[in-house]
Amino acid sequence: MFRSRYLMTVAAAACAATLLLGSCAGTGAENSASGSSADAGDPVTGGTLRTIQMGEPRSMDPASLSNTWAHQPILGNALYGTLLINNPETLEIEYKMATDFSTADGGTTFALTLRPGLTFTDGTPLDAAAVKFNWDRLRDPGLGSTAIRQAAQVNSSEVVDATTLKVTLAARNPHFVQGIVTTSMNWIASPTALAKGTAEFDENPVGAGPFSLTRWSRQNLIELEKNPQYWDAPRPYLDKIDIRTVVDTEQRFNSISTGGTDLTVETSWSTLDKATAAGIPTEVADRRGSDPHDELGSRPVPRRESSAGSSTRHRSGDHQLDGLFRQR
Numbered sequence: 001m002f003r004s005r006y007l008m009t010v011a012a013a014a015c016a017a018t019l020l021l022g023s024c025a026g027t028g029a030e031n032s033a034s035g036s037s038a039d040a041g042d043p044v045t046g047g048t049l050r051t052i053q054m055g056e057p058r059s060m061d062p063a064s065l066s067n068t069w070a071h072q073p074i075l076g077n078a079l080y081g082t083l084l085i086n087n088p089e090t091l092e093i094e095y096k097m098a099t100d101f102s103t104a105d106g107g108t109t110f111a112l113t114l115r116p117g118l119t120f121t122d123g124t125p126l127d128a129a130a131v132k133f134n135w136d137r138l139r140d141p142g143l144g145s146t147a148i149r150q151a152a153q154v155n156s157s158e159v160v161d162a163t164t165l166k167v168t169l170a171a172r173n174p175h176f177v178q179g180i181v182t183t184s185m186n187w188i189a190s191p192t193a194l195a196k197g198t199a200e201f202d203e204n205p206v207g208a209g210p211f212s213l214t215r216w217s218r219q220n221l222i223e224l225e226k227n228p229q230y231w232d233a234p235r236p237y238l239d240k241i242d243i244r245t246v247v248d249t250e251q252r253f254n255s256i257s258t259g260g261t262d263l264t265v266e267t268s269w270s271t272l273d274k275a276t277a278a279g280i281p282t283e284v285a286d287r288r289g290s291d292p293h294d295e296l297g298s299r300p301v302p303r304r305e306s307s308a309g310s311s312t313r314h315r316s317g318d319h320q321l322d323g324l325f326r327q328r
Helices: 012-016 073-079 126-140 176-181 199-203 249-258 270-278
Strands: 006-009 048-053 082-084 093-095 098-100 107-113 154-159 165-168 211-217 220-228 240-245 263-266 280-282 301-302
Touching: 006 176, 006 270, 012 098, 048 073, 073 211, 073 220, 082 176, 107 126, 126 154, 126 165, 199 270, 249 270, 263 270, 270 280
Parallel strands: 006 263, 006 280, 048 240, 048 263
Antiparallel strands: 006 301, 082 093, 098 107, 107 165, 154 165, 211 220, 220 240, 263 301, 280 301
């Protein structure tokens, strides 16, 4: 269990921002409060991350989840993993379940290439047909997807083979890949599971991420456990993640300051200032530039880290929880 604390806070504008909470293993991100590196130590397996989200999801369906700092990035990345991520300083794309997403004509058509042999936790393949199924759903106005602005840019898609999807946009957009990074287009669910309907899917959401759902007590607690079949073994290093919904900023601060949680996101500058005064390490996420269609900026978010189980931070927005937590 994580015992020391780490608070990250996003600016009020971050309600529309995307970026993960920095609690993944990865590159050398420095702690903005203390200046010390968060990457010291080798990975150690085991432990439970206790984290807080600011809002309860309506459903576990990726279409209902919001891939933003102030919403459900930990939950979405834990259940579904990510196709790709980016470096928020350089915006360079780094690939995860996808191995390429490129255009040869300046942004009218793209070719998405997946890793071969990916499977969902129900044993069905995460292939080009599964990505097409998910992206086609997100384009449907009747679904009310959180990613409809980006998904609606897709005019058509074609399965070339099991690992290749050709995507044609309605209008040229050479930066379209950034819209995938920062929305639920990055989260692919099992078409077989989605076809069973919302109620059954919410009981058993099926993705290919580093964690699977064990229990959802609405308005209270979401419990996740390690997916032993995760493609990027030996990740995740954690055994479990517990996510609580706390809507009040004072309650979130009290939980982080008294050791009741390891990581929390915040949109209140006053809470950030209190956390800094209390010696709780914080990180600031600069949202500007991560979406070429969104000029909103964001700031830090509170989080707890620990000597027994500190977590290190990936560089990219969608690194928030790609299952890469490691303890030391």
